Amino acid sequence: xxxxxxxxxxxxxxxxxxxxxxxxxxxxxxxxxxxxxxxxxxxxxxxxxxxxxxxxxxxxxxxxxxxxxxxxxxxxxxxxxxxxxxxxxxxxxxxxxxxxxxxxxxxxxxxxxxxxxxxxxxxxxxxxxxxxxxxxxxxxxxxxxxxxxxxxxxxxxxxxxxxxxxxxxxxxxxxxxxxxxxxxxxxxxxxxxxxxxxxxxxxxxxxxxxxxxxxxxxxxxxxxxxxxxxxxxxxxxxxxxxxxxxxxxxxxxx
Amino acid sequence: xxxxxxxxxxxxxxxxxxxxxxxxxxxxxxxxxxxxxxxxxxxxxxxxxxxxxxxxxxxxxxxxxxxxxxxxxxxxxxxxxxxxxxxxxxxxxxxxxxxxxxxxxxxxxxxxxxxxxxxxxxxxxxxxxxxxxxxxxxxxxxxxxxxxxxxxxxxxxxxxxxxxxxxxxxxxxxxxxxxxxxxxxxxxxxxxxxxxxxxxxxxxxxxxxxxxxxxxxxxxxxxxxxxxxxxxxxxxxxxxxxxxxxxxxxxxxx
DNA sequence: TTCCTGTAATATGTCGGAGTAATTCGGAGA
DNA sequence: TCTCCGAATTACTCCGACATATTACAGGAA
Numbered sequence: 001x002x003x004x005x006x007x008x009x010x011x012x013x014x015x016x017x018x019x020x021x022x023x024x025x026x027x028x029x030x031x032x033x034x035x036x037x038x039x040x041x042x043x044x045x046x047x048x049x050x051x052x053x054x055x056x057x058x059x060x061x062x063x064x065x066x067x068x069x070x071x072x073x074x075x076x077x078x079x080x081x082x083x084x085x086x087x088x089x090x091x092x093x094x095x096x097x098x099x100x101x102x103x104x105x106x107x108x109x110x111x112x113x114x115x116x117x118x119x120x121x122x123x124x125x126x127x128x129x130x131x132x133x134x135x136x137x138x139x140x141x142x143x144x145x146x147x148x149x150x151x152x153x154x155x156x157x158x159x160x161x162x163x164x165x166x167x168x169x170x171x172x173x174x175x176x177x178x179x180x181x182x183x184x185x186x187x188x189x190x191x192x193x194x195x196x197x198x199x200x201x202x203x204x205x206x207x208x209x210x211x212x213x214x215x216x217x218x219x220x221x222x223x224x225x226x227x228x229x230x231x232x233x234x235x236x237x238x239x240x241x242x243x244x245x246x247x248x249x250x251x252x253x254x
Numbered sequence: 255x256x257x258x259x260x261x262x263x264x265x266x267x268x269x270x271x272x273x274x275x276x277x278x279x280x281x282x283x284x285x286x287x288x289x290x291x292x293x294x295x296x297x298x299x300x301x302x303x304x305x306x307x308x309x310x311x312x313x314x315x316x317x318x319x320x321x322x323x324x325x326x327x328x329x330x331x332x333x334x335x336x337x338x339x340x341x342x343x344x345x346x347x348x349x350x351x352x353x354x355x356x357x358x359x360x361x362x363x364x365x366x367x368x369x370x371x372x373x374x375x376x377x378x379x380x381x382x383x384x385x386x387x388x389x390x391x392x393x394x395x396x397x398x399x400x401x402x403x404x405x406x407x408x409x410x411x412x413x414x415x416x417x418x419x420x421x422x423x424x425x426x427x428x429x430x431x432x433x434x435x436x437x438x439x440x441x442x443x444x445x446x447x448x449x450x451x452x453x454x455x456x457x458x459x460x461x462x463x464x465x466x467x468x469x470x471x472x473x474x475x476x477x478x479x480x481x482x483x484x485x486x487x488x489x490x491x492x493x494x495x496x497x498x499x500x501x502x503x504x505x506x507x508x
Numbered sequence: 509t510t511c512c513t514g515t516a517a518t519a520t521g522t523c524g525g526a527g528t529a530a531t532t533c534g535g536a537g538a
Numbered sequence: 539t540c541t542c543c544g545a546a547t548t549a550c551t552c553c554g555a556c557a558t559a560t561t562a563c564a565g566g567a568a
Contacts, residue, residue, distance in 0.1 A: 029521065030328070054549065065522045067321065070551085074284070074325045078332035078358070086550040087530045100442045101355050104332070121439040124390075128440075132382040185375040186382075188354045189443065283552070309519060319553045324520085340519040340560040 029064060033072035038108040041081050041092055051089040052082070079105050101189060106196040116252060119200060123245045126193050127238065130174075133190055134237035137180035138225045145180040149173055149222050157215060167198070173218060177225065177237075200248050217243060283318060287326035292362040295335050295346055305343040306336070333359050355443060360450035370506060373454060377499045380447050381492065384428075387444055388475060388491035389484045391434035399434040403427055403476050411469060421452070427472060431479065454502050471497060 027035075040046055052058060059069040073090060076082045080097045084090035099105055100118075109118060137145070155169035174194060178187045217240050224232035281289075294300055306312055313323040327344060330336045334351045338344035353359055354372075363372060391399070409423035428448060432441045471494050478486035 056549085066524095067522065068520090071325060071328045071521095074328040075332040078329040080357070084550065085530070086528070087532085087548055089549070095438065096441065096445075098442070099353070099356055100439050101446075102353055103334070118438065121437045124437055125439045125443070128386040129382060136378075183375045183378055184349065184372065185354050185379045185447075187350065188352065189379070191350075192355075193439075282550095308517090321552060321554085325552095338519070339562095341517060341562050343518075 030068045030071035030075070033062065033064060033069060034075040035108070035111075037072060037076060038079075038081065038105065039111045041076070042105065042108040043112045046092045048092045048094045051091045054089060081105070101192050103192050103195060106192060107199075110196060110199040114200070119197075119248070119252070122193055122197055123241070123248070126190075126197060127241050127245065129186065129190055129193070130241050131234040131238040133178055133181050133183075133186055134221060134225060134233040135230045136183065136186070137177045138228050138230045138233035140182050141180040141225055141228075145176060146222075146226055148176040148179075149225070152176055153215075153218060153222055156218065161214060171198075177221075180225070197244070197248075200252070212243075214240075214243065284322045284325035284329070287316065287318065287322060288329040289362065289365075291326060291330060292333075292335065292359065293365045295330075296359065296362040297366045300346045302346050302348045305345050308343060309338075335359070355446050357446050357449060360446060361453075364450060364453040368454065373451075373502070373506070376447055376451055377495070377502070380444075380451060381495050381499065383440070383444055383447070384495050385488040385492040387432055387435050387437075387440055388479060388487040390437065390440070391431045392479045392482050392484045392487035394436050395434040395479055395482075399430060400476075400480055402430040402433075403479070406430055407469075407472060407476055410472065415468060425452070431475075434479070451498070451502075454506070466497075468494075468497065 037052070046052065053061070055066055055069060055073075059066045062069065073082065073084060077084065079102050080093060080099045082090050083093050100109075109115070152169045152173035156166055156173065159166035159169065161167060161170060171194070175191070178190050181187065217236065220236040221233060221240060224236050291306070300306065307315070309320060309323065309327075313320045316323065327336065327338060331338065333356050334347060334353045336344050337347050354363075363369070406423045406427035410420055410427065413420035413423065415421060415424060425448070429445070432444050435441065471490065474490040475487060475494060478490050
């Protein structure tokens with residue numbers, strides 16, 4: 001088994017052979033353990049049905065207390081990744097039980113090499129949800145919503161998408177649209193997917209610099225929403241996500 | 255899974271002095287605490303920004319050990335409901351941070367009197383996602399998928415929706431459709447929403463007996479998927495969820 | 509007033525042990 | 539030989555006390 005400690009932290013002084021857990025400044029110990037186990041499960045290192053070696057054995061191996069290990073297991077259980085029962089141990093649940101839309105699970109899924117099929121699924125879901133969100137936004141937006149969108153759009157123009165500020169403005173733009181839908185469930189879902197999908201942006205940028213100027217497409221979405229044109233808003237947003245899909249697909253070689 | 259509500263609310267003789275936790279046979283202690291706190295938060299008993307009284311104080315009040323309390327807090331933290339920092343206590347996070355699509359959070363939201371607006375949001379999301387799922391299913395289904403749908407449909411005819419067996423067949427039908435989409439993310443999302451929405455079925459039935467025969471509408475969906483007619487499948491499924499929405503809305507007085 | 513620093517309050521991490529539930533395996537009966 | 543049943547084993551579950559780390563807050567200095 002690979003003893004690789006993927007980017008937890010390099011500031012580990014000792015050269016221990018054990019897979020010791022090093023926690024960063026902000027990160028809590030059980031959080032670090034949960035991250036380690038979560039990424040291991042999401043990356044397929046543990047298959048569904050596998051049992052994580054006993055509580056005491058595992059805690060010993062990681063050189064942490066059983067309490068810390070247990071709290072980490074609680075987190076994984078809460079996300080539907082594992083289930084632990086007396087005598088039987090802690091087993092990895094089938095994939096259908098996982099809360100794949102949980103932001104943290106999504107982050108774990110993208111921590112290593114993301115599964116192409118899963119990325120495709122997410123884009124597909126996004127292509128379903130985002131245009132519908134734009135349609136609702138076109139129905140329900142008020143002046144304040146439009147002001148926020150316009151502001152974000154201006155910021156996107158000033159800084160390009162190549163800068164962190166520009167990407168933040170992009171997120172602001174989409175958040176403003178989601179906010180205008182007045183639908184909490186939709187908002188949470190879309191934010192999760194959006195964050196995960198944006199994780200793939202790094203791949204995109206690695207492949208080649210920004211493939212084209214995305215501003216006009218954003219403006220089209222804004223105009224349609226401002227005009228209250230539901231069909232046009234959905235159509236324009238659909239084009240926007242299709243664009244992102246193409247770029248990412250070509251960058252990932254899918 | 256159909257988990258019966260162990261109803262740890264009603265069977266409490268004591269009045270007010272101590273909010274003692276009574277856990278059912280299968281339920282673990284920290285699970286019961288998480289359920290109690292989760293429903294309290296979802297029902298608005300704790301507003302975002304409120305701090306849950308100190309760890310020791312709270313554990314004492316509930317007459318449980320700190321370990322059990324802390325593990326419960328880990329669960330809530332994992333679902334984005336709360337955040338705890340040293341000295342500052344455990345605070346309820348703003349609603350936008352909650353994982354509203356988590357099955358357990360959804361269950362908590364529907365444990366008491368469900369928020370009308372939230373129910374409406376969920377139905378809206380369902381009306382977006384399910385037709386799209388049917389469209390994908392029409393594209394990608396194979397013979398095995400169709401066989402499962404047909405089987406579920408037959409079971410729905412035999413038992414009516416008034417029986418538990420009939421409702422199980424209804425779930426099977428929808429699950430078969432989701433399965434045919436070959437999209438894990440979509441599947442998880444739709445299953446969560448579907449389960450939550452079906453929770454409202456009890457309200458529906460309380461208002462009046464089945465308002466109309468839903469079988470023909472299901473058959474329309476099946477026929478469209480079997481024929482590979484994407485547009486018809488989406489349209490038929492849209493009609494189905496609209497029907498459910500109307501029934502529930504009138505039953506809830508919304 | 510503003511900034512800094514020290515302290516107290518509170519959550520986090522650790523430990524070992526008792527309790528409990530479920531799997532497993534052996535034995536009895538058919 | 540097969541099935542059923544009970545007891546031992548085993549691993550999770552819960553507990554309470556102790557040690558540590560972090561940080562909000564207050565009080566003093568510039």
